[in-house]
Amino acid sequence: MRGYDDLVGRVFTIVSPPLLLLLLLAATALTAALWYWYPAWIPRRRPRLPRLPRLTLPRWRRRKPKRATSAPARPAAPGTPGATAAPAPGGTLADRLAAEGRYAEAIRERLRDTVADLTRAGLIDPDPGTTAAELTTAAGTGHPAVGPALTGATDLFSDIWYGHRPAGPPEDDRMRHLTTEVRDRLGGGR
Template identity: 55%
Template sequence: SPGPAPAAHAGLADRLAAEGRYAEAVRERLREMVRLLVARQLVEPRPGLTVTELTTAVGRVRPGVRPTLHAAGTIFSDLWYAQRPATAAHDHRMRDLAADLRRELAAEGDHR
């Protein structure tokens, strides 16, 4: 099964953010971004794939999205690995980055 649609992650992220669960919301927004990349067959989904590996793999075929993924990965890593306190601002930035990624992928079309 291909897993949940990107919109399912976005909806869950919105609910988590509304509850003040910003770190979890950020994680769901990153999952949304990964689903977008998987849906376009830009990356193979596999357990344990790190954000850095993901950014590197996608950056090889779509260099234009690398800065967006790097920024999202940095926020995620700061909150989940460096244990920085998550805020609404982190969630808003991730929401913007997910929107940027959707736009970037749409602008590039399906050519590789």
Template identity: 35%
Template sequence: MRLYNELVAAWGDLFSLPLTVVLMILGALAIGLLWYFWPSWWHGLLGMRLRRSREGKSGKKKSAIREVTDAEIEEVVESEEELPNVDAAVFAALADRLAAQGRYAEAVRERLRAMVRELVDRGVITHHPGWTVTELASAAGSAAAPVAPPIDAASHLFSDIWYAKKPAQSEDDNRMRALASQLHDAMAGSSR
């Protein structure tokens, strides 16, 4: 207790009470701003690393990724449909945007919607409004065995977050991104 009293007395000798209050408010404001904007910084840096890994030494992208417009993303956000009829890349872009904002549960949901859209677009399953994720995974696994592991894992991850109320983390979004990639690869391999 004596050390605390001495520290407070030393602080009081250096700084007046009004200045201390102003410094505390500025410190709290700085921490709040850093907390609010930090996820977008992190994902911006992560995105730069991912872009560099996709690009070879020549600087060209290894895979052709369709550019998604803000209007397409807004169409999905404003839609009341369970699975709007847009390209899977739009759902993935929306998921990236949500993850950059730290909204990982919503990002996981959008990545699952992208996976479902890809399954529907490739004719693996037919979209049935109102399906549970378990029914979706079962139908996809029955229709094409190679897609069963990633879609099953994705449906479990989604259920844990949305139904079991597990707090979503960036690792969950990264896992869902990896599962979407596995699903895409499985469908590309089965169509050959």
């Protein structure tokens, strides 16, 4: 402890206490400013050394042979592993996804289409981040007839997407039925 007292005594004999206080405040202000603007004064990357030019030799490019046009592929027979049911012409994206066996995505797309219809009808005003339950509440308040079917559709969507329940053809058919019911009750069947 005596060594510390001697050090403080020597510092005060060289620098007056008010000047020492001013120097400490200036050092504190400088540290605070550097801390506040830290990313701006640190270089983003180290400077690179200049690169030497590369010697490039001419390359002989081999021509790619023209591909022979092959006969159009025939669809696989129903019942074979590679067969998928083709959607009806003019089908929606949800129908195409379901035909590919991507039922969870088809269910999501069917709900998106229904939300778009509800928005066009003026029942809801979806904002980014709005949950399916909030959309159901808003639509059910504005048009009570769509409430039960829309609640069933959003519950099915939530079970599959957030509950990680596997989706298959029965779930897709149920979602198709529920969304059709919502559209019918809106009066603008799709």
